[in-house]
Amino acid sequence: MTTRSGWLLLTLYALLFFGFIYLPLLVIVGHSFNANPVNMMIWDGFTLDWYRRLLGLGERATAPNNRAVDVESTDQMISALKHSLTVALFKTTISTLIGTATAIALARYRFRARRAYNAFLMMPMMMPMMMPDIVPGIGLLIFFVTIGIKLSLVTIVIGHCTVLISYVFIVVQARIAGLDPALEEASADLGASEWVTLRKVLLPQLAPGILGGALLAFVISMDDLVITYIIAGTDSTTLPVFIFGMIRRGVKPEINAIATLIILASVLIAGLGLWLRS
C-alpha cells in the first residue's frame, strides 16, 4: 500500500474479518459453560455440568427419573462418537494404504496409462466442484440397496474411501516428487530386490507424507456429513449426523459441550499437522 492510513484501514478490516471467522467458535465455547442452556445471552453462572453429563458423571446418578430422556440422548451421542472414531480409523487405514500404493506406482513406474490414471484419481477430488456431493452419495445408496448390502458402518467405510484415496494420493504424490531417486537407485545397484528397496528405502523417506495424508483422511472422515447421512443405516449414526439430527429435532444442552470438545480436538489436530510439516 502506498499510504500509511490505507494500510491501517486494511489492517483494521482484516482484524474484523478474523473476528468474524472466530465469533461462532467463541460463542459455542462460551455457551458450553453457561448454566442456562436455553438462552445463551443470559449468563446463569459458570458450570461444568454439561461436560459431566457428557462423560457420564452427572446428576443422573442422583435423579434418574426425570433425567431418563436426557440420559438416552447422551448415551446416543457417545455411541455416535464411537461409531465416528471406528469408521474414521478404518477409512483412514484403507485409504492411506491404497492412496500411497497408487502414488508410488504413478511416480516410480512409467506406463502408458499413467496420465489416464492421474486424471482418474483427481476425479473424486474434483467431484465436489463438478457435481453436487449428494449425487455420489445417492448413487452409492442405490448401489448398495440394489446389490442387497445392508446399510451399516461398513457401507459408510466403503462409500467414503473413494474421496479419501484421492486426498491421500495427492499428499503422498507431492512428497514423492521431492524425494531423491538416487537413494533407491543405489539400493538397486547394491543388489536389493524391488520389494526390499520399496520397504527399506522408499517408505521410510515417505513416512511424513504418509502420515500427513493419513491425518488429512482422518479429519475429513470424522467430519463427513453428506455421504454418511445418506448411506448410514438406522443404528450406525456418526457424530456429525447425530448432531445434525439433533439440531432438527431439538437441541440438548450437552451439544454445546461436545461441540466445544470437537473444536478443541480440531485445534490439536491442526497443530499436529502444522508440526508435521515443519
Add this chain to the structure above:
Amino acid sequence: MTRSGRQNLVLGFLLAPVTLYLGVIFLGPLLIIAVFSILTPGLYGGVEWSFYHWNYGCLFGWADGIMEVFEPIYLMILGRSLLFAALTVLVCLALCYPVAFWVSRLPGRWRSFFLFLVTLPFFSSLIVRLYAWLLILKPSGLLNSAWLSVGVISEPLEILYTPAAVVLGMVYIMIPFMFLPLYASADTLDRSLVEASLDLGATRAQTFRKVIHPQTLPGILGGRMIVFTPAVCNFVVPDILGGAKGLMIGNLVEQQFLSARNWPFGSALSMVIMAVVLSVLVIFVSRGRRVADGGIA
C-alpha cells in the same frame, strides 16, 4: 522402457486396489443414477425397469397429467439455488479479497501465522460451525440481543430461516476455499509493476484496475470455480439455517430420495443439476484459459 516381469508384478499389485475400488465404487453409482433417471418409480420406492421419460417431463414441461404433473416450482428452486450460489461467490470474494491482499503483504513469520489463523476454524466440524450460527441468529441470539441492547432495533429481527441466513451460512463455510486461491494469486503479485504504474502517474484506483486486479484474476476465477458448485448443491446449510423459504435444489434431491422415495425423479434432478453445473464450469474454465492466454503479460 522395458520392465522385468518382477517389476510388472509390483506395479500391478500397487495399482489393482485403486482401479478396482474407484472403478466400482465411484463410477458405478454415477452410471446407476444416469440409468435410473429414465426408469419408472416403483410403487413402494425403488424402480421398475421400464422406460419413463416423465421424470424429466415433470421438470421441463411435458407430462401426462395423470400420474405426473409439471411443476414449475422445481425449475424455480433450481434458479433460486443458482442465484444463492452466485451471491455466495460474490460476497465471499468481496470479503476475502482485501484480507488475502493484506496477508500477502505481511512479512514472512506473520504471514504463516495469519494463514494458519484463517484456516484453523475450518478444521472444526461443519455442523458445529453451522450450529453456532443458529445460536447467533436466533431471535434470542447474540446478534439480536446486541442490536436490541444498543437500540438499533426495537424488536428481534427475523434473520434465521430467511435467504439471507442461507447465504451467510454458505459464505462462512466457503471462506477458506475462496481465500486460499486468492492468497496464492496475491502472493505472486509483481510489486515492481505496481510501483512503476504509480510512478508513471496513475491513480491508486487506476493502478488497482489495470495492474493489480488482472494479476489476481487467476485466483479470483479459481476461487469462484471451487465455491460455486458446492454452493449450488449444498443441502446442509439451507436445512439448518434456511427453513421453507430457503429450500434449495440439494434439499429437493434429498427429499426425493429419502422421504418421497421417488428414486427416478431424484436421479433426473441430479442429472439436470450436474448438467447445469458442468456448463457453468465449462464457461469458467474457458474464461480462465482466455485470461491465461491473452490477458496478462
